[in-house]
Amino acid sequence: MSLAVKAVGIRKRFGTHEVLKGLDLDVSYGEVVCILGPSGSGKSTFLRCINHLEVPNAGYVWIDGSIVGYEPRAGVLHELPVRRLRAQQRQLGMVFQHFNLFAHRTVLGNVIEGPMVVRGLRRAEAEARAMELLHQVGMADRASSYPSRLSGGQKQRVAIARALAMEPRVMLFDEPTSALDPELVGEVLEVMRGLARGGTTMIVVTHEIGFAREVADRVLVMIDGEIREMGKPEQVLSNPGDPRVRTFLSRVLS
Amino acid sequence: MTTPKPSQWLQVSDLPGPDAPRRQLAHPGRWISGAIGLLILALLVRAFAMGQIRWDVVGQFLTARVIIVGFGWTLLISACALALGVLLGLGFGIMRTAANPTLRFAAWLYVWIFRGTPVLLQLLIWFNIGLVFPRLYIPGLVDERMVDVVTPFVAAVLGLGVNEGSYLTEVVRGGIGSVDRGQIEAANTLGMTPGQTMRRIVLPQTLRLILPVLGNSAVGMLKFSSLAATIAMGEMLNAAQRIYFINGAVIELLFVCSIWYLTGTTLLSTGQFYLERHFGQSAASAGSRRQWFKTRSRQAIASGEA
Ligand SMILES: Nc1ncnc2c1ncn2[C@@H]1O[C@H](COP(=O)(O)OP(=O)(O)OP(=O)(O)O)[C@@H](O)[C@H]1O
Ligand SMILES: [Mg+2]
Numbered sequence: 001m002s003l004a005v006k007a008v009g010i011r012k013r014f015g016t017h018e019v020l021k022g023l024d025l026d027v028s029y030g031e032v033v034c035i036l037g038p039s040g041s042g043k044s045t046f047l048r049c050i051n052h053l054e055v056p057n058a059g060y061v062w063i064d065g066s067i068v069g070y071e072p073r074a075g076v077l078h079e080l081p082v083r084r085l086r087a088q089q090r091q092l093g094m095v096f097q098h099f100n101l102f103a104h105r106t107v108l109g110n111v112i113e114g115p116m117v118v119r120g121l122r123r124a125e126a127e128a129r130a131m132e133l134l135h136q137v138g139m140a141d142r143a144s145s146y147p148s149r150l151s152g153g154q155k156q157r158v159a160i161a162r163a164l165a166m167e168p169r170v171m172l173f174d175e176p177t178s179a180l181d182p183e184l185v186g187e188v189l190e191v192m193r194g195l196a197r198g199g200t201t202m203i204v205v206t207h208e209i210g211f212a213r214e215v216a217d218r219v220l221v222m223i224d225g226e227i228r229e230m231g232k233p234e235q236v237l238s239n240p241g242d243p244r245v246r247t248f249l250s251r252v253l254s
Numbered sequence: 255m256t257t258p259k260p261s262q263w264l265q266v267s268d269l270p271g272p273d274a275p276r277r278q279l280a281h282p283g284r285w286i287s288g289a290i291g292l293l294i295l296a297l298l299v300r301a302f303a304m305g306q307i308r309w310d311v312v313g314q315f316l317t318a319r320v321i322i323v324g325f326g327w328t329l330l331i332s333a334c335a336l337a338l339g340v341l342l343g344l345g346f347g348i349m350r351t352a353a354n355p356t357l358r359f360a361a362w363l364y365v366w367i368f369r370g371t372p373v374l375l376q377l378l379i380w381f382n383i384g385l386v387f388p389r390l391y392i393p394g395l396v397d398e399r400m401v402d403v404v405t406p407f408v409a410a411v412l413g414l415g416v417n418e419g420s421y422l423t424e425v426v427r428g429g430i431g432s433v434d435r436g437q438i439e440a441a442n443t444l445g446m447t448p449g450q451t452m453r454r455i456v457l458p459q460t461l462r463l464i465l466p467v468l469g470n471s472a473v474g475m476l477k478f479s480s481l482a483a484t485i486a487m488g489e490m491l492n493a494a495q496r497i498y499f500i501n502g503a504v505i506e507l508l509f510v511c512s513i514w515y516l517t518g519t520t521l522l523s524t525g526q527f528y529l530e531r532h533f534g535q536s537a538a539s540a541g542s543r544r545q546w547f548k549t550r551s552r553q554a555i556a557s558g559e560a
Binding site: 103 | 434436437440441442443445446447448450454455459462
């Protein structure tokens with residue numbers, strides 16, 4: 001399997017608080033990686049460093065033959081102008097915990113925004129593709145609704161379609177079901193299962209251990225800004241070596 | 255520990271049926287205050303009717319040609335100045351939030367100067383700008399005497415518009431700041447550049463938020479345009495003054511102006527009501543943002559009437 005994205009020695013500080021202490025991660029095409037860990041361990045920060053929403057203090061991310069946000073010349077990383085950074089960022093589709101749909105656009109408007117503005121597709125083309133994606137996430141019948149009229153689960157499915165519409169190489173999910181009422185979690189996870197079956201490369205921060213066990217090719221557990229355990233789900237979830245990981249898992253599995 | 259005794263202890267067996275007739279509580283206070291209000295209104299009307307006002311003169315000048323033409327100028331000045339103010343407010347408001355510190359500082363300076371001085375003073379300075387720069391000279395474009403370029407009309411539009419722009423700059427900045435950060439991040443991850451994000455995601459939502467403030471600006475502008483009378487601009491108030499210097503019917507002509515201003519502001523308020531209702535429907539989303547524009551428009555009302 002060829003490498004899709006590679007994080008190298010990511011460090012991130014907020015003030016004096018070191019949130020990420022040098023993380024490495026390789027993800028291959030078609031792979032699903034789930035990130036688990038207690039609250040405040042830096043999972044969201046790690047994901048946001050991967051797509052450069054947060055700029056790491058050290059380390060970098062490699063995707064599609066280039067370093068996100070920088071151009072190496074003679075061993076020095078030169079910052080890229082924002083236009084080129086954005087072109088890299090769209091290779092990394094992001095789904096947020098709080099959906100972040102555009103409030104002034106309909107469901108369809110949300111999905112065609114990126115393809116039309118960034119990829120330069122014509123409206124008819126963008127809409128046709130958007131409707132396919134909305135079918136895929138089961139939201140085609142609500143195409144003309146505004147986000148304020150949707151349930152949380154529906155919003156999140158639209159947000160997934162919106163990210164997919166940019167045809168990213170990798171999809172990042174930051175706790176996509178944490179803001180949802182329990183009965184709405186299933187519909188979103190179902191869409192994500194479908195993506196995994198279809199071979200989408202995904203990095204998923206989640207508290208849904210069941211989903212991780214079932215769908216992930218690899219699970220990693222973060223504690224205090226470090227990766228403490230990484231491996232096949234059955235191995236990490238049932239037989240972790242690290243004592244702190246064992247404590248964490250026993251708490252969430254009980 | 256004495257609980258007040260109910261005046262009448264209802265036995266369960268005596269309870270009335272669910273469809274028992276009911277009588278609403280009488281509100282004598284409302285009736286009395288209504289009656290007092292009507293009385294005061296009647297007294298006021300009587301006072302003005304019996305006072306030393308020749309209502310026939312009011313009626314006669316209400317539709318006088320000079321007054322109507324003056325009101326036309328009033329409307330024109332207000333519209334041009336408001337348009338200028340909105341353009342400046344948008345431009346400088348966006349600059350206020352720019353990443354580039356020079357742009358931010360320029361916008362701050364603009365607000366500091368024009369919001370920090372009285373608008374009447376600014377009008378007088380624009381009107382007399384020829385004293386500072388006798389000629390307006392831009393190589394290859396214009397070369398004229400300043401007094402020919404900055405006519406009273408131009409001075410009025412510049413003075414009122416630039417002043418309004420400084421106020422709207424702050425409103426636009428606040429509006430931009432209140433657009434959900436998450437949506438901006440989402441736009442970034444889709445690959446939209448800062449310019450695209452501003453144009454397509456931030457500004458449309460900002461404009462919706464500042465619409466009520468714009469309504470108040472329009473009403474305020476209509477009234478502030480009367481200040482242009484001081485720089486010999488022949489708008490309505492100035493026309494009225496020129497008439498009463500001759501015929502002495504001071505209060506009658508001031509009343510004529512009041513009637514026209516009230517007509518204008520009433521029409522504007524009505525338009526604002528419908529515009530807000532129209533935009534309010536599709537924008538119904540975050541409650542906090544609605545709260546923001548409510549406070550904002552309240553401030554605008556307060557400052558407009560200060
Ligand atoms: N913008 C920021 N400024 C300062 N501190 C921050 C910022 N973002 C995150 N932090 C801190 O970094 C640490 C890690 O936060 P992060 O959101 O990555 O945790 P998390 O693992 O995603 O937690 P959760 O499961 O609660 O989402 C926390 O202590 C948090 O307070
Ligand atoms: Mg998080």
